[in-house]
Amino acid sequence: MTKAHIAADPTSRILGWYDRHHRDLPWRISPPMAARGERADPYRVWLSEVMLQQTTVQAVKSYFALFTAKWPTVTDLAEAETEEVMKAWAGLGYYARARNLKKCAETVAFTHGGRFPDTEDGLKQLPGVGDYTAAAIAAIAFDRQAAVLDGNVERVISRLHAIDAPLPGSKGMMRGLVAAMTPARRPGDFAQAMMDLGATICTPKRPACVLCPLNDACVAPVSDDPQRFPVKAAKKEKPVRLGAAFVATDETGAVFLRKRPGHGLLGGMTEIPNTDWTARQDGATGADAAPFAAAWQNCGTVVHVFTHFELRLTVFRSTVSRTAATGPGWWEPEETLDGEALPSVMKKAIKQAMPEAFRPRPRTTEIEKAHTP
DNA sequence: AAGACGTGGTT
DNA sequence: TAACCAAGTCT
Numbered sequence: 358m359t360k361a362h363i364a365a366d367p368t369s370r371i372l373g374w375y376d377r378h379h380r381d382l383p384w385r386i387s388p389p390m391a392a393r394g395e396r397a398d399p400y401r402v403w404l405s406e407v408m409l410q411q412t413t414v415q416a417v418k419s420y421f422a423l424f425t426a427k428w429p430t431v432t433d434l435a436e437a438e439t440e441e442v443m444k445a446w447a448g449l450g451y452y453a454r455a456r457n458l459k460k461c462a463e464t465v466a467f468t469h470g471g472r473f474p475d476t477e478d479g480l481k482q483l484p485g486v487g488d489y490t491a492a493a494i495a496a497i498a499f500d501r502q503a504a505v506l507d508g509n510v511e512r513v514i515s516r517l518h519a520i521d522a523p524l525p526g527s528k529g530m531m532r533g534l535v536a537a538m539t540p541a542r543r544p545g546d547f548a549q550a551m552m553d554l555g556a557t558i559c560t561p562k563r564p565a566c567v568l569c570p571l572n573d574a575c576v577a578p579v580s581d582d583p584q585r586f587p588v589k590a591a592k593k594e595k596p597v598r599l600g601a602a603f604v605a606t607d608e609t610g611a612v613f614l615r616k617r618p619g620h621g622l623l624g625g626m627t628e629i630p631n632t633d634w635t636a637r638q639d640g641a642t643g644a645d646a647a648p649f650a651a652a653w654q655n656c657g658t659v660v661h662v663f664t665h666f667e668l669r670l671t672v673f674r675s676t677v678s679r680t681a682a683t684g685p686g687w688w689e690p691e692e693t694l695d696g697e698a699l700p701s702v703m704k705k706a707i708k709q710a711m712p713e714a715f716r717p718r719p720r721t722t723e724i725e726k727a728h729t730p
Numbered sequence: 731a732a733g734a735c736g737t738g739g740t741t
Numbered sequence: 742t743a744a745c746c747a748a749g750t751c752t
Contacts, residue, residue: 409748416738416747450736453751487750507748552748561746562741592745593733622735636734664735701737 367517367574368538368547374570375550380557382414383421388546396545399473399498400431403461406490407454414556420449431473434459435466443625443698452700456625457485475499497545504536505548509555515587516559516577523588559583597667600634601642602703604674604710605651605682610691612707612714613682614699622663627698629706630686634668642671649683651675656710661702668702674710 376388384405386397404424408417423445428434434442439459446455461483465473473494474480480491488506495501506514511524514531522530540547558565566578577583605613612629619625622635630648632640640646644653653673661668679688689697694707695715707714 406748411735411747411749412737413739413747448737450738451749453735454749457750485750489749493748505748508746509748549748556748624735662737664737665733 365574367571368540370570370574371538371550371554372540372543372546375546375553378553378557379549380414380553383418383425385549391543391546396500397498399475399494401425402494402498403431403473403486403490404458406493407458407461407485408449410454410490411451412449416449420446430471431462432466432471434462439625440698443627444696447626447698448701448704450701452624452626454485456619460484461486473498475501477501477503493548496539496548500545502539502541502544503548504532504539505551506532506535507552507555509552509559510535510548511587512555512561513551513559513571516564516583517571517575519576519581520586521588523590525590527587595662595665595667597669598634598636598639599642599669599671600632600640601644601646601671601673602629602631602706603647603653604629604656604672604707605649606674606676606691606711607679607688608676610711610713611688612691612694612711613686614689614697615684615686623700623702625698626700626703628700628703630684631670631706634670636663636666644673647673649677649681651677651681659702659705659709661705663702670702670706672706672709 379388381387384397384401386395405417405421408420424434427445428437437459442459443452443455446452449455464483465471474482475495476499477491477495480486480494481488486494492503492505493507495503496505506528511528511531514520514534515527518534520527520531535551538547554569558569562584564583566572566575566583569575572578577586614627615630617623617626617628632642632646634640644655647653653675656672656674659670659672661670682688691714699707704715
C-alpha cells in the first residue's frame, strides 16, 4: 500500500489539511496541543458554540472576550445577575440564546456540580443546546465520536456528494454521511476541520476548489457547479411592518426606558416606549400613540431588518419633566445608555432622535475597548 | 413542521 | 442595492 493511497482517505486528508491550515481562535486548542492530550475548557467551548449559532466569527470575538473576562467559569455566569448577562449580550441578536445561556449555566452549576455532561445525550438536555451544539461540545471538549453537522458541514457534504435533495429535508441523510467520515481518533479536530474547510475553502460563493483537500473526491466540481449546493427550499417574502418609538428625555438628557417581556421578540431586553409591532401586527405610527402626552417632535424614520420582517419605525422625541412619564420604566442618564441591554434596533432609534447619544466615552477599561460591537 | 427569532457584513 | 448569508434552537 503506497503512501498516496493512504492519503486518499478523505478523513485523513481533512485532518492533514487542518494541521496545516486551521484557524487560531480564542476558544480553541491548536492541533499540536490537542495531540499532547490537552482539551479546550468545556465552558469556553459551550459559550463559543452558543454565540456562534447563526453568527459570524468576527462578531463573536469581542463578546467572547468580554464574557470570559467577566465570568471565567460556568459557576460565575450562573451566579451573575440576569440583567448583567443581557447587557453583555446586547447587540449579538437572537436574545433567547442569552436567556437560555443563563438557564444552562445555572443547571450546570447548581445541579451538575459545575461540570458539563460529557455525552451528546446529556448535553442535549441543556437549554439552548440542540443537535449541533451537543455534538460539537461532545467532540471538541470530550473526544466523543459525534457527528457534527452545521451550515459549513452541510455545504461541504452536499458538494462532496452532489446532493440534489433540498435542505432541511436532506439533513438526516447528511448527518449519516458525516457520521461515516468521523474518526474515533481526533473527532474534535475533524469537526473543526470540516467547519474551517466550509468557512475558508468550500465557501458559499466562488469556492477555492483547487486548494481543497477533498478536490479529487468531490463530485460537484466535475459533474456540476459547486455553488449550486446545498439546495435549499425557497425563502418566503419578508413583510414590512410599521411602528412608532418615543425618545423622552429630561432636562439632563436622561432617557426614559422600559423592560420588554421575558419572551418573544427581543425578550428580556430594554426598550424605549414604542407601539406594539410584532411579526404579525403593525403598530400605530403617529404621536397620538405615545405612552404619555408631550410635545412630540417627528425625527424621521429608521428601517431595521429582522429575520422575518422589515420594520419601519417613526421616531419621536420630546423633552419633558420626569413627572410627566407614566407607566413602569426608569430614567437612564445619557452617559450610561451605552451599557444598557438595548438591542440594535433600539440604539438605532435613540440615535435617530439624539445623535449625541452613544458617543465614545473618555474613560473606558481595556475590556470595554475590546468590546465595541 | 413550519415559523419565530437579530444583526452586520458581503456581493 | 436588494439579496444573501453566519458554527441553530425552540415551539
